[in-house]
Amino acid sequence: MIKTVIKRGAYFDSVSLMQVAKKLNSLPGVLDSAVVMATKENKGIIKASGLLTPEVLKAGDSDLAIAVKAKTPEAAASALKAAEELLNKKPAGAETGADRKAAGLDEAVKMLGGANLAIISVAGRFAGALAADCLEKNLNVMLFSDNVPLETEVELKKLAIGKGLLVMGPDCGTAIINGAPLAFANSVRRGNIGIVAASGTGLQEVSTLISNEGAGVSQAIGTGSRDVKLEVGALTLLQGLKMLAADPATGVILIVSKPPHPEILKKITAEIKKIKKPVAAIFLGGEIKEKIKDDFYPSKTLEEAALKAVCLSKGWQMARAREIIYDANLKAEELARKEAARKKSAQKHLRGLFSGGTFVSEAQVILPEIIGPLWSNAPLDKKWKLKDSMRLTGNAVVDLGEDEFTVGRPHPMIDYSLRNKMIVSEAAKPEVSVILLDVVLGYGSNMQPLDDILPPIREAFRSNKGLSIVASVTGTETDPQTRSKVVKGLEAEGVLIMPSNAAACRLAGRIVKISAKK
Amino acid sequence: MKINGLFDSELKVISIGLESFRKGLSDSGVKSVQAQFKPPLVGDRKLFEKVEKRVSVVAKANREALAKILAAKPALVGMDIALKVIPGMKRNLILHAGPPITWERMCGPMRGGIMAALMYEGLAKNPKEAEKLAASGEIKYAPCHEHSAVGPMAGIISASMPVFIVKNTAAGNYSYATLNEGLGKVLRYGAYSPEVIERLKWMETGLYPALKAAIGLLGGIDLKAIVAQALHMGDEVHNRNRAATSLFYRAIAPAVIKTSTPAAAAKALEFINGNDHFFLNLSMALSKASLDAGCGVKNSSLVAVMARNGTDFGVQLSGGGGRWFTGPAPVPDALYFPGYTKADANPDIGDSAITETNGLGGFAIAAAPAIVQFVGGKAADAVSYTLAMYEITAGESNIYKIPYLDFRGTPTGIDVVKVARSGILPFIDTGVAHKKAGVGQVGAGVLSAPPEPFARAFEWFAKNIR
Numbered sequence: 001m002i003k004t005v006i007k008r009g010a011y012f013d014s015v016s017l018m019q020v021a022k023k024l025n026s027l028p029g030v031l032d033s034a035v036v037m038a039t040k041e042n043k044g045i046i047k048a049s050g051l052l053t054p055e056v057l058k059a060g061d062s063d064l065a066i067a068v069k070a071k072t073p074e075a076a077a078s079a080l081k082a083a084e085e086l087l088n089k090k091p092a093g094a095e096t097g098a099d100r101k102a103a104g105l106d107e108a109v110k111m112l113g114g115a116n117l118a119i120i121s122v123a124g125r126f127a128g129a130l131a132a133d134c135l136e137k138n139l140n141v142m143l144f145s146d147n148v149p150l151e152t153e154v155e156l157k158k159l160a161i162g163k164g165l166l167v168m169g170p171d172c173g174t175a176i177i178n179g180a181p182l183a184f185a186n187s188v189r190r191g192n193i194g195i196v197a198a199s200g201t202g203l204q205e206v207s208t209l210i211s212n213e214g215a216g217v218s219q220a221i222g223t224g225s226r227d228v229k230l231e232v233g234a235l236t237l238l239q240g241l242k243m244l245a246a247d248p249a250t251g252v253i254l255i256v257s258k259p260p261h262p263e264i265l266k267k268i269t270a271e272i273k274k275i276k277k278p279v280a281a282i283f284l285g286g287e288i289k290e291k292i293k294d295d296f297y298p299s300k301t302l303e304e305a306a307l308k309a310v311c312l313s314k315g316w317q318m319a320r321a322r323e324i325i326y327d328a329n330l331k332a333e334e335l336a337r338k339e340a341a342r343k344k345s346a347q348k349h350l351r352g353l354f355s356g357g358t359f360v361s362e363a364q365v366i367l368p369e370i371i372g373p374l375w376s377n378a379p380l381d382k383k384w385k386l387k388d389s390m391r392l393t394g395n396a397v398v399d400l401g402e403d404e405f406t407v408g409r410p411h412p413m414i415d416y417s418l419r420n421k422m423i424v425s426e427a428a429k430p431e432v433s434v435i436l437l438d439v440v441l442g443y444g445s446n447m448q449p450l451d452d453i454l455p456p457i458r459e460a461f462r463s464n465k466g467l468s469i470v471a472s473v474t475g476t477e478t479d480p481q482t483r484s485k486v487v488k489g490l491e492a493e494g495v496l497i498m499p500s501n502a503a504a505c506r507l508a509g510r511i512v513k514i515s516a517k518k
Numbered sequence: 519m520k521i522n523g524l525f526d527s528e529l530k531v532i533s534i535g536l537e538s539f540r541k542g543l544s545d546s547g548v549k550s551v552q553a554q555f556k557p558p559l560v561g562d563r564k565l566f567e568k569v570e571k572r573v574s575v576v577a578k579a580n581r582e583a584l585a586k587i588l589a590a591k592p593a594l595v596g597m598d599i600a601l602k603v604i605p606g607m608k609r610n611l612i613l614h615a616g617p618p619i620t621w622e623r624m625c626g627p628m629r630g631g632i633m634a635a636l637m638y639e640g641l642a643k644n645p646k647e648a649e650k651l652a653a654s655g656e657i658k659y660a661p662c663h664e665h666s667a668v669g670p671m672a673g674i675i676s677a678s679m680p681v682f683i684v685k686n687t688a689a690g691n692y693s694y695a696t697l698n699e700g701l702g703k704v705l706r707y708g709a710y711s712p713e714v715i716e717r718l719k720w721m722e723t724g725l726y727p728a729l730k731a732a733i734g735l736l737g738g739i740d741l742k743a744i745v746a747q748a749l750h751m752g753d754e755v756h757n758r759n760r761a762a763t764s765l766f767y768r769a770i771a772p773a774v775i776k777t778s779t780p781a782a783a784a785k786a787l788e789f790i791n792g793n794d795h796f797f798l799n800l801s802m803a804l805s806k807a808s809l810d811a812g813c814g815v816k817n818s819s820l821v822a823v824m825a826r827n828g829t830d831f832g833v834q835l836s837g838g839g840g841r842w843f844t845g846p847a848p849v850p851d852a853l854y855f856p857g858y859t860k861a862d863a864n865p866d867i868g869d870s871a872i873t874e875t876n877g878l879g880g881f882a883i884a885a886a887p888a889i890v891q892f893v894g895g896k897a898a899d900a901v902s903y904t905l906a907m908y909e910i911t912a913g914e915s916n917i918y919k920i921p922y923l924d925f926r927g928t929p930t931g932i933d934v935v936k937v938a939r940s941g942i943l944p945f946i947d948t949g950v951a952h953k954k955a956g957v958g959q960v961g962a963g964v965l966s967a968p969p970e971p972f973a974r975a976f977e978w979f980a981k982n983i984r
Contacts, residue, residue, distance in 0.1 A: 100898070126555070
């Protein structure tokens with residue numbers, strides 16, 4: 001039976017609602033539930049699960065809909081009651097009034113004298129107008145929200161530039177400003193490397209690698225993934241470069257991006273030429289062939305880019321970056337041989353299950369040189385597009401952060417459940433030799449990664465004796481999850497941990513390659 | 519490019535949306551504030567852009583309207599019988615709370631109130647006759663608000679009821695309200711039993727002459743000063759009127775004694791003393807007189823009326839030419855009297871939201887710690903509600919002040935543009951009537967105004983701005 005409650009004019013952000021739904025689903029007698037704002041899109045989503053009742057259908061955009069499918073009326077009623085309690089639960093601290101929430105932007109500006117940055121994470125269709133309000137109030141903006149129209153992005157960025165303000169995003173997941181991790185960012189050392197990144201995961205990877213090598217970050221500016229598109233013209237990336245060029249605390253600049261549109265790349269290289277500081281760059285999946293300037297250092301992987309930036313920061317010889325990678329490869333080769341020796345002859349394929357989109361790109365840059373092309377739901381070359389993202393064939397890497405997986409559920413960096421299922425189901429296939437994973441730590445990510453990921457890993461090893469699981473852990477010692485704790489926990493279960501995603505990809509590739517020769 | 523000073527300044531962050539994003543900030547010692555977000559009431563961004571283009575015109579109109587509202591000096595200047603003083607009042611006309619409504623669509627308590635009024639007027643002998651007459655078409659109905667009047671709950675005013683006359687001495691406009699009957703089974707909650715009529719009759723023949731004579735002797739009572747003091751004494755003059763009633767009592771008692779026989783004076787004063795809500799009708803008339811002064815300002819987006827008839831919630835704008843914008847009235851969240859639940863409650867009803875429109879009631883709830891149990895039991899919650907209302911008002915009162923907020927003026931002048939943009943809805947204190955006629959009050963509580971009337975008012979405003 002299905003019970004529905006509509007709360008008119010009650011707005012909650014989708015993440016809070018999904019957390020409530022997750023808890024409802026774990027209640028005894030509850031078969032399924034939906035806790036959503038009754039927008040057209042959400043109605044479409046819950047229709048698929050059979051929870052679209054006439055009441056929900058009638059509700060509007062600003063109404064909250066709670067629908068519970070349960071075995072008994074009692075179970076449904078108690079779930080609805082639980083939903084109300086969860087939604088009304090006040091965060092700790094709010095009770096005292098000391099940590100009072102501002103009723104709106106106006107009051108927030110009054111409460112926090114000298115506010116200079118706003119992080120906006122409301123639904124995309126409202127985010128643009130809100131960002132414009134923030135710019136109007138002279139606030140720099142980090143726009144975490146996605147689904148903001150492209151024209152709005154251009155409009156906002158132009159408005160910001162005119163006012164000497166910065167708009168990071170839309171769809172900007174990570175930034176580090178004045179040492180503070182914003183949204184999905186890690187706790188990294190401060191230092192003299194300034195980063196501009198069009199990729200959140202990429203920024204997390206390079207900033208943690210830099211920090212773990214003993215160097216540090218001055219500022220890390222996220223641009224949002226569309227910034228380097230032709231329509232946007234890298235407005236934020238260029239502005240970020242100018243800001244870092246003028247920043248006395250920044251000695252080295254590191255650019256992380258997908259390959260920009262050729263015309264946009266011209267603009268970017270022109271800007272790089274003007275900078276009187278060394279610039280390292282990674283345009284993942286693309287190459288810069290032209291000579292930009294003497295102290296410009298392009299890279300092929302995030303790892304290489306981060307290490308080059310470290311060398312520049314520390315005044316080391318650039319060769320040191322290659323040495324670090326070479327040493328890691330040497331160690332990996334030994335491991336790979338040991339792993340390959342355990343394989344059964346049927347075990348041939350690699351399956352990469354990623355929560356970070358940029359890691360999927362990086363895997364496609366590294367792995368084909370070792371084991372040939374890879375199938376993917378987010379292929380660099382369309383030829384290798386998986387027909388069905390849930391049915392992996394051959395060597396394959398999937399980005400579980402793609403919209404096809406995340407509509408109506410939290411990002412795989414927070415909620416491991418979908419990937420956990422795939423770890424178990426892929427491991428059960430006799431042709432699978434290596435499962436390649438990323439574990440991303442930091443603020444905003446899953447706070448109990450071990451609790452969530454170890455059970456499926458144990459099950460995977462139980463069902464597939466010859467299986468190798470290779471992972472990288474993106475994080476630092478000062479992250480709330482503590483990198484070494486997570487690494488030890490995974491290693492204790494037999495997971496092979498590498499210092500970077502690139503290194504993990506190489507190890508995984510070598511295992512497959514060596515066992516193929518057997 | 520202008521130089522961005524972000525890297526040289528202390529980072530101070532406003533987070534709008536996910537609250538978890540503040541964890542990283544607090545861990546790194548960054549000052550931050552979480553701002554609540556509600557989606558705008560109206561999805562069409564073009565309408566907002568239209569208003570933004572005329573932002574200075576609207577701001578000027580709103581300043582003018584607000585100045586007139588704040589400058590109002592409402593005083594109780596006299597009393598009389600409704601038929602004689604209320605503009606447009608007729609024998610066969612009954613005024614009611616909220617926007618216009620037909621007998622067919624009226625809720626139980628409003629019908630009950632009308633039945634009581636017909637029996638009170640001697641037009642019907644019993645409830646059955648009253649109900650028949652009410653539905654016959656011989657009796658006409660109109661909103662109090664369209665006759666410069668206001669009434670709590672059902673808001674019923676019939677021809678021979680005595681009314682207070684409140685004059686805004688600054689602008690010269692008048693407003694009218696009936697006398698408060700007290701708690702229990704009363705007409706305004708739709709009760710029509712013989713004791714209800716009997717009390718109303720005594721109010722007409724005993725209370726009214728005593729008060730009228732006393733007001734005559736005093737020449738008038740400054741209501742604005744009473745409300746200002748009452749806010750300092752723990753009232754918000756909507757759900758709580760204990761202090762204001764006491765102040766009114768102090769003002770009028772000597773004159774009542776001087777102008778009435780000892781027995782009549784004692785009875786009148788005992789009645790006021792026994793009714794903590796006696797001042798409510800005056801606080802509503804004071805609000806009506808003040809807001810009417812701010813009406814008719816072209817291009818002003820200020821809300822001049824919020825009123826409910828138990829079926830619809832209606833809003834008028836200063837620049838709206840008397841148009842009603844309506845939507846369904848919600849059922850309030852409330853503390854219910856023993857034996858009653860939300861299932862018994864009638865949707866929101868009464869003209870008393872005029873106090874909120876005037877920056878009192880729910881807007882001034884931070885001044886009334888005694889009634890915070892209606893808002894979850896914590897004084898901080900009441901403060902939050904008042905603070906939120908500053909987000910949707912054009913200004914602050916220069917006279918009505920809140921001690922807890924360092925004597926900040928109450929949020930005044932609801933701007934429908936701000937309501938539509940912020941999604942923050944006016945916060946209203948309210949009594950709750952039983953949905954069946956004749957039962958009466960079942961609780962008291964608070965509610966947010968419904969979104970539809972404000973969305974419609976904003977849409978009309980945006981389309982008609984010049």
